Structure formats: structure tokens, C-alpha cells
Amino acid sequence: MSTTADSSLRFPHRHLLGIEGLSADAITMVLDLADSYVEQSRKPDKKLSLLRGRTVINLFFESSTRTRTSFELAGKRLGADVINMSVSTSAIKKGETVIDTAMTLNAMHTDVLVVRHSDSGAVKLLSEKVNCAVMNAGDGSHEHPTQALLDALTIRRRKGRLQGLTVAICGDVLHSRVARSNILLLHTMGARVRVIGPPTLLPSAIERFGVEVFHDMRAGLKDCDIVMMLRLQTERMQGRFVPSPREYFHYFGLDREKLAAARDDALVMHPGPMNRGIEIDSELADDIDRSVIREQVEMGVAVRMACLDLLTRDLLGNAP
Numbered sequence: 001m002s003t004t005a006d007s008s009l010r011f012p013h014r015h016l017l018g019i020e021g022l023s024a025d026a027i028t029m030v031l032d033l034a035d036s037y038v039e040q041s042r043k044p045d046k047k048l049s050l051l052r053g054r055t056v057i058n059l060f061f062e063s064s065t066r067t068r069t070s071f072e073l074a075g076k077r078l079g080a081d082v083i084n085m086s087v088s089t090s091a092i093k094k095g096e097t098v099i100d101t102a103m104t105l106n107a108m109h110t111d112v113l114v115v116r117h118s119d120s121g122a123v124k125l126l127s128e129k130v131n132c133a134v135m136n137a138g139d140g141s142h143e144h145p146t147q148a149l150l151d152a153l154t155i156r157r158r159k160g161r162l163q164g165l166t167v168a169i170c171g172d173v174l175h176s177r178v179a180r181s182n183i184l185l186l187h188t189m190g191a192r193v194r195v196i197g198p199p200t201l202l203p204s205a206i207e208r209f210g211v212e213v214f215h216d217m218r219a220g221l222k223d224c225d226i227v228m229m230l231r232l233q234t235e236r237m238q239g240r241f242v243p244s245p246r247e248y249f250h251y252f253g254l255d256r257e258k259l260a261a262a263r264d265d266a267l268v269m270h271p272g273p274m275n276r277g278i279e280i281d282s283e284l285a286d287d288i289d290r291s292v293i294r295e296q297v298e299m300g301v302a303v304r305m306a307c308l309d310l311l312t313r314d315l316l317g318n319a320p
């Protein structure tokens with residue numbers, strides 16, 4: 001495979017900091033290119049030389065399995081040199097700031113910095129101090145753009161479209177960067193979005209995002225095409241947001257009985273990591289007739305390949 005038939009296309013942004021600000025055309029450009037990388041990743045010989053000589057550094061200040069590994073695989077499959085920086089053994093432990101760390105890595109002629117940080121806005125701040133491309137791998141409860149893109153790719157490949165679908169995002173929306181990025185993307189692409197959860201786990205004035213709000217799973221899931229479950233993010237909670245995991249599962253955990261309210265062909269999604277038996281029934285999560293959770297992981301590599309490819313092409317202008 002060469003540089004793909006779309007090598008003349010230019011992504012109109014220097015960084016990928018969020019879904020906010022991306023047009024439907026830009027999102028479609030990523031998804032179309034990612035489709036070709038799904039096929040590439042299924043071949044025995046997965047490696048290309050498109051990013052030969054380029055350097056990608058993963059800088060993760062929060063733990064990750066899926067995002068970090070798939071960015072590493074994506075970079076390597078495109079032929080880049082990929083370094084996973086270990087924050088715990090870096091000079092950050094001696095008090096070096098995040099910005100100084102990024103500027104130091106930038107000075108080594110890095111082409112792409114992939115950053116995850118617990119503070120909302122930290123990745124954007126860092127992008128203003130470096131001249132390499134920066135990709136947001138999740139910042140606090142703000143955005144996780146590549147997760148929303150891989151979710152969109154999964155849905156589009158299964159349903160053939162995004163426009164006109166009804167998507168329910170369920171659970172801990174309050175702490176979820178995945179929910180925020182998905183709401184932005186799905187609206188841009190013409191889908192309808194519902195959020196379902198207890199009032200304690202929904203942001204106040206969430207209606208301003210243009211979503212329909214439900215506090216009852218069966219009512220919210222009625223006739224939905226997609227059921228997207230979210231993890232209870234206890235690491236971001238100070239105090240108790242739910243009475244107990246058992247009671248939470250009773251009212252808001254997805255099981256077959258609640259799923260019956262959705263369309264018969266509704267897909268079950270979860271960004272992972274999952275709390276089995278808390279937000280989703282374990283057996284349902286593994287049901288390949290309903291759950292596309294494994295497929296989401298596969299799409300993650302393809303989407304990140306597409307993003308790395310597009311962000312390392314020469315820009316036509318000086319877009320942010």
C-alpha cells in the first residue's frame with residue numbers, strides 16, 4: 001500500500017485537541033482514511049513506511065491500556081519511531097513542570113506528542129508551547145477526541161451512517177471526557193443524543209448541549225440505535241455519587257431486560273475499561289451479537305493511524 005489514494009488531502013488543523021471545532025468534512029476525512037487502515041491492520045504484514053523518520057512520543061500522566069497501546073501500534077504500523085515516556089521515572093519526579101517537559105521533548109525534533117493528563121485544558125496549554133503536532137489522548141473530564149472518532153467509525157461500519165441515528169450515552173456523564181467528545185461528534189454528524197443517568201452523575205444544565213435527558217434507563221433507551229455505557233469514574237469522585245455499586249447496577253447497569261427497550265438491532269458499546277456487574281452485565285458485554293466493545297478496540301488503532309498520518313502531512317495554511 002502506498003500513502004493511500006487520499007494523500008493529497010490536508011487535515012485543516014495542526015493539532016488534534018478535541019472534537020470541538022472539527023467540521024463534518026474533517027471528521028469524515030479521518031473516518032474514511034481510518035477505514036483503509038482497518039484493512040491494512042488485518043493483513044499479516046501490517047507495516048508501512050509512510051512515517052519513516054518521524055518521531056512520536058507518548059506522554060501519559062494518567063494510566064491507560066487501550067489508548068497508549070493503540071497509539072504505539074499505530075505509529076509503528078506507519079513506520080514511525082515511537083517512544084513511550086515513563087512519567088514515573090522522568091524528571092517530572094524532580095519537579096520539572098509539564099510545560100518544561102513538553103518543551104524538552106519538542107527540542108529533540110519530535111514530530112507528534114500524544115498527551116494524556118488529568119487536568120482539563122492541560123493538553124491545549126502544552127500545544128501552545130511547542131511546534132510539533134499535539135494529540136489529546138484525554139484531558140481530565142474535557143475531551144477524548146480519538147475515542148469519539150473510533151466510536152463513530154465502529155458505528156458507521158455497522159450501521160452504514162451516523163446521520164439520523166439515536167444514541168443513548170448512559171451513566172457517569174459528569175466525569176466523562178468520552179461523553180463530551182461523543183456528544184460533540186454525534187451532533188456534528190447529524191445523530192440525536194440522549195443522556196441517561198442519576199441526577200448526581202449528569203452535569204447541571206446538560207440540556208444546553210442539545211441532548212435529551214433521562215433518569216430512567218427503560219424510558220431513555222426506548223427505540224435507540226446505539227447504547228453507549230460509561231464507566232463509573234471513582235478516581236475523579238470526591239464523596240459518594242451513588243448509594244452502592246449494587247444499587248447502581250439495579251437502576252442504571254445495562255442488562256438484557258433494560259436493553260429490550262432499545263431497537264432489536266441496537267448495538268452495545270463501552271469505551272473501556274469496564275466495571276463488569278456495575279455499569280454493564282458481564283455476559284452481555286461479551287455477547288458478540290449485541291456488543292461491539294472488541295470492535296471499538298480494533299477501530300482505535302485504525303483511527304489513530306489515520307490521525308497520525310493526517311497530522312504529519314504538510315499543512316496548507318496555519319490553522320490551529
Ligand code: CP
Pocket residue numbers: 063064065066067068138147271272273
Ligand atoms: N478508553 C480508554 O481511553 O481506555 P484507556 O484508559 O485504557 O486508554
